[in-house]
Amino acid sequence: MSSTSRIWVVAATMGAVEALKDQGICRWNYTLRSLHQHAKNHLRSASQTRMLSSQTSAAVRNQLREEKAKQSEESLRTVMYLSCWGPNN
Secondary structure, eight states, rough: OOOHHHHHHHHHHHHHHHHGGOOHHHHHHHHHHHHHHHHHHHHHHHHHHHHHHHHHHHHHHHHHEEEEHHHHHHHHHHHHHHHHHHHOO
């Protein structure tokens, strides 16, 4: 979750709490409990987010490594071709 969306969630939660303050403590507790339950059910934990981002970065590293290997192999082929079939000066 990006920092901007976190800020909006916090602002919306604070606005909801401020709006419900004058309605009594029971309704306020119910609202906080339901918001907490919703966040617990629908938002990823920080460890899950870190694990997902580390898997993504590993995949990007592997892709870059493969591209570099292909480029090196193509360069070697070009050198071999030119050394065997290139112009003889």
